[in-house]
Amino acid sequence: MALRPPPGHAPTRFLVRFPDEAAADEVRSRGGARLTLVLEDGTEVPAVVVGSSGATLRAEADRSLAGTPPRVGAEVTVSWAELDDLASVGGTLGSGGVDGLPVECSWPPSRVQRRSLRRCAVQLPAWIVRTGQVPEVLEVTTRDVSGGGMSLHGRGSDLSPGEHVVTMLRLPDRDLVLPAVVHWSRPDGSALGVRFERISQSDQDHVVQFVISTEAARA
């Protein structure tokens, strides 16, 4: 059965449902406001997240699907770009409701690195120094590290994307002091990603070498 838009509603709005609110928060905080739905026939439908409610993200396609109406039960892929990865989950189209076409998504996502600098998952002590009006030092732990940035978790903070900070990273052989900008943060402040800014070549080389040697030791 081909899906038809509910009366009075455009066929380009999706209700992208994740298993829980934390998953939806992660997609929104790490992926920003853009999703891409890949339909059964390979058609890519870029969409903008226009709102959220609990475990559901409301997304609006950039173009009309009137010419290629998807069917109920169709398998789709929902993907989004993160700091250094392309993340995606499988989904199934439901029957259209008054607010749009529901897409029931699986979890967790698979991720493919799209960076030129490799990343490795590793827990290291790190600190974030906020240098703004009220200087503050936040204790965090790395989740993964690359020569371009790192993701971190720690106690809650109100760091926002775009804020300039200084990170201090404790590698086994030395400490690095690296200016960075917050790229994403979870709403509850429990995790965030930073991108290094104006990192010196020698510091970046040192991080890259650490990633390579850590991966080699695990192989």
Place this chain on the structure above:
Amino acid sequence: MNGDVLLVVAGPDGPEVRTGRLLEGAEGGCEVRLERALGAQARSGGVLVVDTGEGRLAMLTAPVPPADAGSQDLPLRFVQPVERDDAWERFVRGAGR
């Protein structure tokens, strides 16, 4: 310029945070008087935040030589400003007078 400073370096057990005053500054570095000296264990460069009176200016600093780390009057060499903005330009111009 207000001249209050905050210095953060990595110590053996975590960040060491010190407050103090800016004694003199130049484009390449400055001297600060800390309320409490760093330990000789400080092993990294750090971050110096200066209250300029109009805002705050942050600089990355080179590692403190062990010979200096026990002194409250501490020379610091700048590696780079965290943001090379108008506040940095004003600091450099002011330091050059």
